[in-house]
Amino acid sequence: MGKYILRRLLQMIPVALGATFLIYAMVFSLPGDPTTGKCGERNCPPEFVKAFNEKYNLDDPLLVQYGKYMGNVVQGDLGEAQSGLPVSEELSERYVVTFKLGGMALLFEGVIGILAGILAGLRKGGFLDALVLVSTLFVISIPVFVIGNVSQLIFGVEFGWFPVTVPFDPSLYDLLLPALVLASASVAYLARLMRSSMSENLRSDYVRTANAKGLQRSRVVGVHTLRNSMIPVVTFLGYDFGALLGGAIITEGIFNIYGVGGYIFQGIADQDGIAVVSAVTVLVVIYLLMNLLVDVLYGVLDPRISHD
Amino acid sequence: MTDFAHHNPDSPGVAAETGVPLGSLSTGTAEPEGGAAAPARSPGAEAWRELRRKPMFWISASVILLFIVMAVWPSLFTNTDPRFALLSESQARPTGDVWFGRDLQGHDLYTRCIYGARASILVGVLTATLTALVGGFLGLVAGYIGGVTDTLISRLAEVFFAIPLLLGAIIFLFSFSSPEDGFFKTVISIVAILVILGWPSVFRLMRSAVLQTKPNDYVQAARALGASPLRICFRHILPNALGPVIVVSTINLGVYIASEAALSFLGIGLQDPTVSWGQMIDEGSEQIRNAPHTLLFPAGFLSAAVLGFIMLGDTIRDAFDPKSR
Numbered sequence: 001m002g003k004y005i006l007r008r009l010l011q012m013i014p015v016a017l018g019a020t021f022l023i024y025a026m027v028f029s030l031p032g033d034p035t036t037g038k039c040g041e042r043n044c045p046p047e048f049v050k051a052f053n054e055k056y057n058l059d060d061p062l063l064v065q066y067g068k069y070m071g072n073v074v075q076g077d078l079g080e081a082q083s084g085l086p087v088s089e090e091l092s093e094r095y096v097v098t099f100k101l102g103g104m105a106l107l108f109e110g111v112i113g114i115l116a117g118i119l120a121g122l123r124k125g126g127f128l129d130a131l132v133l134v135s136t137l138f139v140i141s142i143p144v145f146v147i148g149n150v151s152q153l154i155f156g157v158e159f160g161w162f163p164v165t166v167p168f169d170p171s172l173y174d175l176l177l178p179a180l181v182l183a184s185a186s187v188a189y190l191a192r193l194m195r196s197s198m199s200e201n202l203r204s205d206y207v208r209t210a211n212a213k214g215l216q217r218s219r220v221v222g223v224h225t226l227r228n229s230m231i232p233v234v235t236f237l238g239y240d241f242g243a244l245l246g247g248a249i250i251t252e253g254i255f256n257i258y259g260v261g262g263y264i265f266q267g268i269a270d271q272d273g274i275a276v277v278s279a280v281t282v283l284v285v286i287y288l289l290m291n292l293l294v295d296v297l298y299g300v301l302d303p304r305i306s307h308d
Numbered sequence: 309m310t311d312f313a314h315h316n317p318d319s320p321g322v323a324a325e326t327g328v329p330l331g332s333l334s335t336g337t338a339e340p341e342g343g344a345a346a347p348a349r350s351p352g353a354e355a356w357r358e359l360r361r362k363p364m365f366w367i368s369a370s371v372i373l374l375f376i377v378m379a380v381w382p383s384l385f386t387n388t389d390p391r392f393a394l395l396s397e398s399q400a401r402p403t404g405d406v407w408f409g410r411d412l413q414g415h416d417l418y419t420r421c422i423y424g425a426r427a428s429i430l431v432g433v434l435t436a437t438l439t440a441l442v443g444g445f446l447g448l449v450a451g452y453i454g455g456v457t458d459t460l461i462s463r464l465a466e467v468f469f470a471i472p473l474l475l476g477a478i479i480f481l482f483s484f485s486s487p488e489d490g491f492f493k494t495v496i497s498i499v500a501i502l503v504i505l506g507w508p509s510v511f512r513l514m515r516s517a518v519l520q521t522k523p524n525d526y527v528q529a530a531r532a533l534g535a536s537p538l539r540i541c542f543r544h545i546l547p548n549a550l551g552p553v554i555v556v557s558t559i560n561l562g563v564y565i566a567s568e569a570a571l572s573f574l575g576i577g578l579q580d581p582t583v584s585w586g587q588m589i590d591e592g593s594e595q596i597r598n599a600p601h602t603l604l605f606p607a608g609f610l611s612a613a614v615l616g617f618i619m620l621g622d623t624i625r626d627a628f629d630p631k632s633r
Binding site: 014015016018019022023026027137138140141142143144145146149150152153157242243245246247249250253254264265268269273276277280281283284287288291 | 463464466467468470471472473474475476478479480482483484562566569570573574575576586589592593596597600603604607610611614615618619622
């Protein structure tokens with residue numbers, strides 16, 4: 001197991017370096033002026049351009065620039081936003097709320113998605129199965145920002161069940177609706193994945209053997225089938241974490257939540273390049289770390305994977 | 309070249325698996341004789357037979373067709389100019405004359421919903437086609453050649469796959485496009501970033517399909533008979549891998565339309581004066597208290613378009629999957 005984790009860690013390093021380099025190259029090296037929009041609705045004065053180039057080492061070769069930039073990032077220096085405040089300070093203030101929101105969304109996703117998937121998978125072709133299939137199809141098809149806006153309209157404005165915008169220091173109840181919105185698409189994907197994985201495994205030989213041995217139904221389903229059915233689900237959770245982070249930008253923007261996503265949303269509206277790029281880069285790195293965690297979990301669920 | 313290589317690439321595979329002696333394969337060009345392999349249809353034809361019987365297929369196909377006609381020829385549906393605004397009737401509710409009402413600027417919402425289809429469909433179709441071509445080609449190359457080429461391309465794909473679609477698109481568009489860009493330049497930059505970040509999903513699929521097909525007897529036989537690598541790829545390997553690629557590309561088309569709308573909603577995709585659903589939803593979301601219809605109509609159009617493509621992909625997948633029959 002230790003060897004497996006180490007190997008995964010080593011494999012992640014080139015991917016992480018490549019991904020951050022790609023982002024860096026996209027922002028600073030491609031044709032187009034990196035100072036565009038940084039001085040409002042006009043071109044930047046030459047003094048600003050010169051100072052900007054010097055500050056971000058833009059006169060160095062690309063790889064050197066990237067090395068210096070990553071050196072700063074590792075030391076926690078993410079640059080300064082338009083307001084002059086360091087991005088790292090803003091992020092450290094805001095991550096708690098986003099963490100809460102994301103945690104709640106993951107919880108909904110796990111509980112509702114897996115449960116619905118199991119119930120549908122156990123009775124394939126039944127009423128519940130059809131219900132899950134149709135409802136998930138609709139939820140998947142409606143983009144998250146539409147679900148967010150419409151549920152804000154219905155449950156916030158019309159019915160008044162939830163706050164329309166979330167206060168500065170939100171309670172769990174305040175975050176309930178945004179978390180449900182954020183989780184919605186993932187819940188639907190997860191339920192479908194769990195359903196097909198479950199119904200496939202129920203037909204496998206080892207389940208037939210378990211039944212033939214006379215094991216109780218709950219043990220056959222709960223232990224033998226479930227553990228194997230969880231493997232693709234866990235893989236999906238890692239991959240889906242990226243969509244969750246992107247969704248957090250939209251959801252926090254819609255519900256006016258003071259979190260990392262709201263910061264990026266605001267940064268886009270204010271044309272604040274450094275704030276947006278640094279914050280998004282941090283999210284990408286978090287996403288990569290999350291995937292590493294999933295890989296390790298994967299090894300725990302399926303011993304065959306960690307033993308080769 | 310013997311007629312062996314002209315053989316329908318699928319039926320020999322079936323025959324080989326069911327244990328029919330190899331000699332019987334060299335007969336006939338189109339159909340195996342003597343009932344060697346029971347159904348003579350290719351998986352594609354089989355799937356099409358299955359599809360024709362499904363109402364879901366016809367429903368989703370007609371929804372998509374409607375949106376495509378809307379995108380190509382919007383004046384077929386309405387005579388009003390989408391930029392004609394009656395400010396005195398700002399946020400007017402839907403009536404018999406103005407079916408969907410008017411937005412904040414007094415634009416006719418029905419007309420704008422129709423004209424908004426163009427940007428979405430264009431981005432979706434272009435992105436899905438290009439990702440299928442780029443990812444498919446690289447997957448074919450990596451899977452067929454193998455070795456160092458495979459390792460290099462696969463690692464590269466991993467790097468691109470590691471950046472979530474929306475996050476990467478935000479960074480890219482933020483540093484690339486400016487609000488003054490015209491319609492086509494913005495569409496092209498959105499398509500470009502979605503292709504850059506989206507190709508690995510098709511690549512992985514294609515590569516694994518090639519790796520599965522390559523060791524089959526009929527591919528080995530074609531190689532032994534001296535067929536060129538190009539011929540083997542296009543005649544024998546590609547037809548087997550095409551099904552899953554079509555399914556994923558169709559579903560992704562819906563996803564790309566949603567992504568474009570999300571980017572326009574965030575304010576970094578298509579901007580005024582271009583009419584797009586995402587941007588209409590953005591405007592509508594600011595008026596939800598006094599004019600919810602300005603949000604609901606474009607949201608409905610967008611969702612219907614995405615639903616159409618995802619439903620179509622779903623039904624095609626079921627048709628290609630023998631287990632679901």
